Amino acid sequence: xxxxxxxxxxxxxxxxxxxxxxxxxxxxxxxxxxxxxxxxxxxxxxxxxxxxxxxxxxxxxxxxxxxxxxxxxxxxxxxxxxxxxxxxxxxxxxxxxxxxxxxxxxxxxxxxxxxxxxxxxxxxxxxxxxxxxxxxxxxxxxxxxxxxxxxxxxxxxxxxxxxxxxxxxxxxxxxxxxxxxxxxxxxxxxxxxxxxxxxxxxxxxxxxxxxxxxxxxxxxxxx
Amino acid sequence: xxxxxxxxxxxxxxxxxxxxxxxxxxxxxxxxxxxxxxxxxxxxxxxxxxxxxxxxxxxxxxxxxxxxxxxxxxxxxxxxxxxxxxxxxxxxxxxxxxxxxxxxxxxxxxxxxxxxxxxxxxxxxxxxxxxxxxxxxxxxxxxxxxxxxxxxxxxxxxxxxxxxxxxxxxxxxxxxxxxxxxxxxxxxxxxxxxxxxxxxxxxxxxxxxxxxxxxxxxxxxxxxxxxxxxxxxxxxxxxxxxxxxxxxxxxxxxxxxxxxxxxxxxxxxxxxxxxxxxxxxxxxxxxxxxxxxxxxxxxxxxxxxxxxxxxxxxxxxxxxxxxxxxxxxxxxxxxxxxxxxxxxxxxxxxxxxxx
Numbered sequence: 001x002x003x004x005x006x007x008x009x010x011x012x013x014x015x016x017x018x019x020x021x022x023x024x025x026x027x028x029x030x031x032x033x034x035x036x037x038x039x040x041x042x043x044x045x046x047x048x049x050x051x052x053x054x055x056x057x058x059x060x061x062x063x064x065x066x067x068x069x070x071x072x073x074x075x076x077x078x079x080x081x082x083x084x085x086x087x088x089x090x091x092x093x094x095x096x097x098x099x100x101x102x103x104x105x106x107x108x109x110x111x112x113x114x115x116x117x118x119x120x121x122x123x124x125x126x127x128x129x130x131x132x133x134x135x136x137x138x139x140x141x142x143x144x145x146x147x148x149x150x151x152x153x154x155x156x157x158x159x160x161x162x163x164x165x166x167x168x169x170x171x172x173x174x175x176x177x178x179x180x181x182x183x184x185x186x187x188x189x190x191x192x193x194x195x196x197x198x199x200x201x202x203x204x205x206x207x208x209x210x211x212x213x214x215x216x217x218x219x220x221x222x223x
Numbered sequence: 224x225x226x227x228x229x230x231x232x233x234x235x236x237x238x239x240x241x242x243x244x245x246x247x248x249x250x251x252x253x254x255x256x257x258x259x260x261x262x263x264x265x266x267x268x269x270x271x272x273x274x275x276x277x278x279x280x281x282x283x284x285x286x287x288x289x290x291x292x293x294x295x296x297x298x299x300x301x302x303x304x305x306x307x308x309x310x311x312x313x314x315x316x317x318x319x320x321x322x323x324x325x326x327x328x329x330x331x332x333x334x335x336x337x338x339x340x341x342x343x344x345x346x347x348x349x350x351x352x353x354x355x356x357x358x359x360x361x362x363x364x365x366x367x368x369x370x371x372x373x374x375x376x377x378x379x380x381x382x383x384x385x386x387x388x389x390x391x392x393x394x395x396x397x398x399x400x401x402x403x404x405x406x407x408x409x410x411x412x413x414x415x416x417x418x419x420x421x422x423x424x425x426x427x428x429x430x431x432x433x434x435x436x437x438x439x440x441x442x443x444x445x446x447x448x449x450x451x452x453x454x455x456x457x458x459x460x461x462x463x464x465x466x467x468x469x470x471x472x473x474x475x476x477x478x479x480x481x482x483x484x485x486x487x488x489x490x491x492x493x494x495x496x497x498x499x500x501x502x503x504x505x506x507x508x509x510x511x512x513x514x515x516x517x518x519x520x521x522x523x524x525x526x527x528x529x530x531x532x533x534x535x536x537x538x539x540x541x542x543x544x545x546x547x548x549x550x551x552x553x554x555x556x557x558x559x560x561x562x563x564x565x566x567x568x569x570x571x572x573x574x575x576x577x578x
Binding site: 120122123125126127128129130131132133134136140141144145148 | 273274275298299300301303304305306308310312313314315316325326328368371372374375381
């Protein structure tokens with residue numbers, strides 16, 4: 001009998017509600033880590049570009065550190081360390097959210113730094129010459145442009161983030177992958193579930209990358 | 224009262240001195256210009272006035288208020304000095320009206336809107352407020368940049384090579400327009416350029432900059448007709464130096480004859496003490512040499528450039544020295560031909576010969 005003939009796809013239907021809860025967590029984790037990561041990343045980028053040397057150095061260190069350690073290790077570390085620091089257990093889901101936000105901030109900060117540097121210095125001078133302070137110019141002139149210029153790359157990073165969230169499997173958080181695994185065990189049909197979940201990842205990521213492509217061409221016109 | 228005073232300003236990038244002991248004064252409503260080749264330090268002076276650089280020595284005062292010394296700097300945004308940039312530096316994510324209104328954020332919305340409309344009308348872009356910068360031509364973008372800089376009613380406007388990205392025709396038209404707008408709004412300004420036509424068209428008073436110094440701060444007329452230094456004479460307008468010898472207090476002999484000056488001999492650079500027989504270089508402008516078929520002095524046409532209304536001839540004298548002559552274009556002579564010329568010098572500009 002061939003491989004495909006052995007598959008029993010009928011187990012997917014009844015598992016959908018359960019897998020759906022896993023997908024919801026994956027999406028929630030992605031959205032929170034993206035939002036938090038971009039905000040924190042922007043602050044880190046501003047710190048790295050700041051003339052205040054200790055601040056720039058601290059931010060640089062943070063970014064380099066996060067980017068030099070495997071994500072899986074960071075996930076495990078935070079999962080073990082945060083309860084020690086706070087003195088109470090916090091659960092795999094919350095730990096994952098905090099970890100991803102802090103980790104992704106390092107990557108988003110590099111993107112935002114490039115974005116800020118892509119805005120010509122004349123824009124800052126133009127803002128100041130009309131009476132705006134450095135921070136007003138940053139907020140109304142530089143960051144909006146940096147964000148717009150970098151939007152496709154920020155979204156590409158978010159697609160990677162979406163895929164990376166599957167690593168929370170390691171600490172037992174119930175994400176899309178974990179849900180599929182549990183469902184697979186329930187029906188003793190792991191291969192079908194893994195194939196299905198791969199399909200779900202693919203559809204979402206592919207749709208997002210088409211969106212990025214579309215955005216890129218639109219933004220290219222505005223520039 | 225002077226609006227802007229630069230008092231013995233110096234500035235260096237590292238050990239490289241870009242601005243050296245520079246002083247100037249600009250009156251209310253006056254349009255000044257810093258004219259010089261690239262690298263002469265003129266843009267740095269602008270940036271010092273705007274507050275984007277700190278002088279290493281000297282003081283800058285705006286309306287009698289100290290805005291910059293080497294230890295105290297008023298922040299650029301607090302100086303009320305507007306700036307127009309070479310690349311316009313419009314905000315690409317905002318439409319024209321928002322660009323112009325950007326400096327009016329602390330105004331009430333309706334007041335800001337009125338001001339934006341007023342400025343759009345002044346710069347001739349009424350009705351285009353909803354467009355985005357990339358939808359406008361270069362000339363229109365520079366008008367927006369001007370309107371944006373004028374919106375908060377600055378005490379002083381700085382223009383950094385504002386027309387150099389535009390084609391020649393538009394450059395001439397816009398430079399006159401900008402002068403009119405500045406005069407109409409009573410805004411004092413300093414323009415930086417390397418183009419003397421632009422400087423002459425826009426400015427009331429021009430400073431010729433050379434290696435970080437102002438050689439002469441004067442009216443365009445005086446710069447052309449009474450250059451204070453050899454660099455100014457060289458840089459402003461066309462002309463050549465011919466060797467001459469002092470005969471007496473108001474007569475100089477050059478190859479083309481005696482120059483009797485109606486004015487006392489202008490011997491502005493260190494040769495006041497120079498007496499009879501002293502060797503000078505005499506500045507001869509193209510309009511000092513008049514083509515006259517009946518003139519006894521002959522010169523050979525070495526080169527010619529057609530300029531429409533006239534020819535600019537390069538003429539070789541008997542000694543081999545060359546002079547320039549501006550001749551109405553119906554006098555079309557071939558290269559190599561000998562033509563009659565005579566001197567028509569209204570006043571003598573002379574510098575001591577460099578040994």
